[in-house]
Amino acid sequence: MTNPALKQERVALVDLLDRVLAGGVVITGDVTLSIADVDLVTISLRALVSSVSSLLERPQ
Amino acid sequence: VTSDNCVWVYAVADDIDPAGLIGIGGAAVRRVAEAGLAAVVSSVPSGQFGEAALRRNLEDMSWLEQTARAHHAVIEAVAKERTAVPMRLATVYTSDDGVAEMLRDRAADLRQALAKITARGEWGVKIYLAKDQAPDRQPEKAQDEKPGAAYLKRRKAELNARQDARQQALTSAEAIYHELSRLADAARTYPPQSPEIAGSPTSMVLNAAYLVPDDRADDFAAAVTGLAAKHPSVQLSLTGPWPPYSFVSQGNHDESGT
Numbered sequence: 124m125t126n127p128a129l130k131q132e133r134v135a136l137v138d139l140l141d142r143v144l145a146g147g148v149v150i151t152g153d154v155t156l157s158i159a160d161v162d163l164v165t166i167s168l169r170a171l172v173s174s175v176s177s178l179l180e181r182p183q
Numbered sequence: 184v185t186s187d188n189c190v191w192v193y194a195v196a197d198d199i200d201p202a203g204l205i206g207i208g209g210a211a212v213r214r215v216a217e218a219g220l221a222a223v224v225s226s227v228p229s230g231q232f233g234e235a236a237l238r239r240n241l242e243d244m245s246w247l248e249q250t251a252r253a254h255h256a257v258i259e260a261v262a263k264e265r266t267a268v269p270m271r272l273a274t275v276y277t278s279d280d281g282v283a284e285m286l287r288d289r290a291a292d293l294r295q296a297l298a299k300i301t302a303r304g305e306w307g308v309k310i311y312l313a314k315d316q317a318p319d320r321q322p323e324k325a326q327d328e329k330p331g332a333a334y335l336k337r338r339k340a341e342l343n344a345r346q347d348a349r350q351q352a353l354t355s356a357e358a359i360y361h362e363l364s365r366l367a368d369a370a371r372t373y374p375p376q377s378p379e380i381a382g383s384p385t386s387m388v389l390n391a392a393y394l395v396p397d398d399r400a401d402d403f404a405a406a407v408t409g410l411a412a413k414h415p416s417v418q419l420s421l422t423g424p425w426p427p428y429s430f431v432s433q434g435n436h437d438e439s440g441t
Binding site (some may be wrong): 135136137138139140141144 | 247255270271296305376381390422
């Protein structure tokens with residue numbers, strides 16, 4: 124199943140977040156009852172964007 | 184499970200013993216069996232994973248990264264043993280009973296998802312504009328033109344070239360997407376990642392995922408290499424195999440269009 128030449132050591136966080144936040148079986152747990160799908164993606168994108176911009180703003 | 188703990192669900196398989204795996208926060212991974220299915224779970228502290236806390240923590244990038252990586256690591260380990268349906272991040276229950284009830288309620292859907300992904304893997308193909316194709320020849324000085332006019336003319340030509348390159352890349356990306364779809368059981372796209380976030384030197388024009396039968400994985404990789412050579416206006420990046428995250432959610436995305 125695995126093609127070793129193509130297997131990466133550590134998956135890129137953005138690729139992983141694409142999948143674990145927008146993919147996966149959507150079964151709403153009883154705890155996360157009111158966190159809708161879209162919410163989840165929006166929330167994490169906000170986190171991602173703010174962390175990237177803080178990286179860019181970090182003085183050298 | 185005490186009342187200060189919630190139950191995090193990683194994946195569901197028909198049968199699996201995940202004992203020995205370590206999950207989020209270093210907790211032992213275990214199973215909740217019901218209806219001929221087994222959910223792979225671990226206990227997580229309510230203080231971090233209750234609804235209000237979860238909502239707050241999901242905005243904390245380092246928390247999100249740690250949690251997503253731990254979730255993914257358990258799913259990958261489980262997938263080595265059994266076909267397993269991955270759960271979306273943050274599928275959390277207050278007790279094992281809640282998980283068992285979910286297995287009963289969703290047994291048919293889950294079995295259908297298991298059947299769909301058996302002996303298949305997910306491959307990601309990202310398509311970027313090829314390296315900046317700005318013409319490197321120095322534009323010849325037009326002696327009879329005013330400097331301002333020459334600049335504007337040169338600038339316009341550059342903009343046109345850039346627009347053409349982008350158009351060409353989009354056309355290539357669409358052709359590649361459809362060509363690869365023929366080797367896959369299913370395909371879907373995600374929004375292209377912005378260069379700042381993806382850390383790529385050029386714009387991403389397509390961010391696609393394919394569900395590929397394991398016995399066709401080599402053909403698929405060879406096709407990616409072949410298409411990359413055939414389409415110089417773009418660069419391709421292949422990732423995988425992934426657990427089939429992108430092909431288990433029902434009816435909330437388009438599995439055919441670009």
